[in-house]
Amino acid sequence: MMLENLPLPFFVLLSTVLFAIGLYGLISRRNAIAVLMSIEIVMNAANLNFVAFWRYLHPESLEGVVFVLVTITVAAAEVAVGMAVVLSIYRLLHTVNVDEVAQMRG
Amino acid sequence: MSALQLAILVLLTAMTVISALMVVSVRNLIHAGFWLLPFFLGIGGFYLILSLEFLFALQLLLYAGAVMVVVLFALMLTRDVMNPRVRQTNRLAIAAIAASASMMGFLLIVIYRQMGALTVVPGQVDAEAITRELGRMLLTDYVLPFELTSALLLSAMLGAIFLARNPKVELEEMEG
Numbered sequence: 455m456m457l458e459n460l461p462l463p464f465f466v467l468l469s470t471v472l473f474a475i476g477l478y479g480l481i482s483r484r485n486a487i488a489v490l491m492s493i494e495i496v497m498n499a500a501n502l503n504f505v506a507f508w509r510y511l512h513p514e515s516l517e518g519v520v521f522v523l524v525t526i527t528v529a530a531a532e533v534a535v536g537m538a539v540v541l542s543i544y545r546l547l548h549t550v551n552v553d554e555v556a557q558m559r560g
Numbered sequence: 561m562s563a564l565q566l567a568i569l570v571l572l573t574a575m576t577v578i579s580a581l582m583v584v585s586v587r588n589l590i591h592a593g594f595w596l597l598p599f600f601l602g603i604g605g606f607y608l609i610l611s612l613e614f615l616f617a618l619q620l621l622l623y624a625g626a627v628m629v630v631v632l633f634a635l636m637l638t639r640d641v642m643n644p645r646v647r648q649t650n651r652l653a654i655a656a657i658a659a660s661a662s663m664m665g666f667l668l669i670v671i672y673r674q675m676g677a678l679t680v681v682p683g684q685v686d687a688e689a690i691t692r693e694l695g696r697m698l699l700t701d702y703v704l705p706f707e708l709t710s711a712l713l714l715s716a717m718l719g720a721i722f723l724a725r726n727p728k729v730e731l732e733e734m735e736g
Contacts, residue, residue, distance in 0.1 A: 457609060457610070457611070457682050458681070458682070459561040460561070460569070460609070461678070461679060462678045462679070462680060462682075463671060463675065463678050463679070465606070466671055466678060467668075467671065468573060468576070468577075468606075470664055470667045470668065470671065471577060471664065472576065472577070472580050473663070473664075473667070474660040474661065474663055474664035474667075475577070475580045475581055475584055475660070476580070476584070477656075477659065477660040477663055478584055478656050478657060478659075478660040479583065479584030479585075480656075481652050481655065481656035481659060481660070482584070482649045482650060482652055482653040482656035482657075483584065483648060483649065483650070484647065484648055484649060484650045485589055485638075485641065485648060487589065487593075487631060487634050487635055487638065487641075488584075488589055488592060488648065490631065491583055491584075491592060491593065491596060491631060492583070492584055494596065494623070494627060494631075495580050495583060495584070495599065498599070498600070498603045498623070501603070502603060502606055505606075505607060505610050505612060505615065506610065509610045509611070509612075509682055509683075509685070510680050510681075510682045510683070511680060512683075513682065513683035513684070513685045514683065516690065516693055516694050516697055519612065519615065519690070519694055520694070520697060520698065520702050520705070522615060523615075523618070523694075523698070524705055524709055526618060526619075526622055526623075527709045527712070527713060528709075528712065529622075529623075529627070530622055530626060530627065530713070530716075531712055531713055531716035532716075533626075533627050533630055533631070534630065534716050534717065534720040535716050535719050535720050535723070537630050537631070537633075537634040537720070537724075538719070538720040538721075538722075538723035538724040539723055540634055540638070541634060541637060541638075541723075541724050542723050542724060544637070544638050545726065548639075550638045552650070553650045553651075
């Protein structure tokens with residue numbers, strides 16, 4: 455296995471980079487579906503971090519993996535509900551751009 | 561680390577980071593949706609390196625399968641996702657670069673300061689026992705989160721159906 459020569463900071467740095475990329479997309483994208491795709495990137499970065507810390511620091515108990523399982527399930531539910539919300543917004547307003555949907559702005 | 565292992569690692573990292581960058585930056589959103597596939601596969605590859613075959617399979621089924629298909633369907637049901645003349649970034653694009661770069665900077669500072677605590681050798685795990693142990697834990701120690709997750713999935717499914725249906729069309733079908 456190649457893990458012996460692979461330090462933990464590699465995984466931490468990788469998930470930091472992925473988190474920053476996802477955060478950029480989350481703020482800068484106009485299309486609501488693209489925003490949801492960026493959220494998926496952020497969630498995957500967090501999952502990678504959970505798993506890496508579990509594997510290096512506490513491999514004897516599987517708490518980190520259980521957390522990741524719950525995160526994956528919540529992400530699936532979030533995508534389903536998010537897409538339903540996006541589609542009903544599209545049906546009402548004929549746009550899914552988050553900067554044009556400003557009916558509730560005070 | 562042998563040359564082959566290093567090559568695999570570099571390829572996997574490059575695939576994950578580049579496809580993540582493409583997802584947040586390409587203008588054609590259908591292409592962005594398809595770029596999710598190498599991203600999810602790359603994350604799954606890292607699960608394999610960390611000896612989690614079960615999570616790799618879940619990643620393939622749920623993310624590369626279900627989530628990507630739902631995203632692509634939603635993209636195809638809305639408009640202006642492939643029009644190259646339509647702007648896909650809002651006026652916060654510059655601020656978004658600054659925000660994510662500063663977030664990354666803060667995290668890098670934290671990681672650099674904790675470098676001593678992070679330099680550990682990975683413990684030994686029995687790769688074949690992980691999935692069995694995971695199933696045992698989900699039905700003993702973590703049975704409450706497990707059941708709550710199933711309730712969440714059920715309510716999410718009902719909510720999605722309720723939100724996505726079109727009341728007007730259903731009314732017309734009932735009348736005619």
